Amino acid sequence: MSCSSPTIAITLDRVSKVYPGGHVAVRDVTLNIQTGEVLVLVGTSGSGKTTTMKMINRLVEPTSGSIRVGGEDISKINPIQLRRSIGYVIQEIGLFPHMTVAKNIALVPSLKGWPKPRQNERVAELLELVGLPPDQYAKKHPHQLSGGQKQRVGVARALAGDPDILLMDEPFGALDPITRGQLHEEFLKLQRRLRKTIVFVTHDMLEAIRLAERIAVMDGGVLEQVGTPREVLAHPATRRVADLVGADATLKLLGLCTVEQALEALGAESPDALGPVIRSGDSLKDALLTMVACGRASLPVVNVDGTLRGRVTLQGLQTALAGQEKDRRPQGAARGQGTHA
């Protein structure tokens, strides 16, 4: 999905972090993050995701190893300048309660010394972008916003200085599933437009699958596997990754494919016009669940307009799944990258 000639935006080279007291939070992590990709760091609580992320904007200094951003060793960049050039959404949102929404968003531009009118323009533009009408929201204080709205402001604030890189630490963590789903949609839409390099932290594998171009799985400070969501789901590199992926990896994998990918021609028997149907754009997971729910081994597939398209069968699902896994084998090279298991 990424650009045809991927350039590297961020490089972590054998990075470790030992906190005072001797706790090794991150152990020898090597990872390349490509320009314009969404890389999701996923792992259980305490696996070192936040620490890894904070080393990129020097909120945490690595104990050993080096990090390059845009080809430049960040230990040689002034941390204040570095941070102003990287958008940051923290785990607890971190909107300043004593500032209006507009002031929060305009913070980095004001630190960078933009003239006032340009700041105001930027605030309006960003509020628009995250779906909050400026005339309604600019003057509000954070405590007057819902959780979802706060998250949107958090994202807008991180984008304000027009950074090429965005670090997002569980930005949608504290939301109900529906709002979360909405924000995921918007996130993907936004990213298609902006093409930022995004490092996104979550402990939720489903969220990772949803948003990532590549997933980096961490466990106990170690980078266990890096790969596309399909690679990670189909071929977990280690036991720990398999555990994290969960027993329903197959179901998650089916969720990533559309019915279109397992479409078959209609058989001799004519389909039951009144029975359940599935749309060609739905996921194979939906198809499977529908089959199980109504006890059938095959379903008619229809177009959005309701015209008959073909059918999908249980057998076909299995074939598609096997194909998924086989297909990805040759690309498995990327899978080994950066692992240290």
Place this chain on the structure above:
Amino acid sequence: MTYLLANGPAVWRLSVQHMEIAGLSCLLAILIAFPLGVLLSRVRWLTGPVLGTAGIFYTIPSLALFALLIPILGLGMKPTVLALVLYSQLTLIRNTAVGISEVDPALVEAARGMGMTGVQRFWRVEMPLAVPVVLAGVRTATAMAIGLTTIAAYIGAGGLGVLIFQGISTAHTDQVLAGALVVSAIALVADLVLALLQRALGSVTGVRAWAS
């Protein structure tokens, strides 16, 4: 009441003097305590020694402290102001330090992560968020200063204590009562003004005013 009506100008003069002493003391006290409080929030190990010292002054009985300062500074306003400044240090330093230390660390980290310098972080994030707690300290210190100024009349500082001590020695109960009443009124008004300020700053800064 009749006493107040009959002696309006004199009472007024003493009230103004009373407010001057208390106000000046508070102002000086804040100027000293605020930087110290900020320092404590930065250099944690200083907390014990600094607050310990301020605590010692806090516990010396006021009359004794006044008496101790007379040989050094003589009678009148100087020893009074110094004593009041010493008394209010504990409250003011502690509230400043606590107010700043209690700012949500996630917010301080957000400020850091966005590329604020230490100074920017202090003035734009930590201080505005600490204001309600700092002002709560100022309210307590002000009430205390207004009360203690009364006793300072004993060492010739003037103020409304003059009325009260005179009243006691001449057995004029209405004079004592009048003095006490006016002192209370001044304390109440001062507290009200500060409470309003606290509320106003709290709503400007979007922070819930500190309950006190």
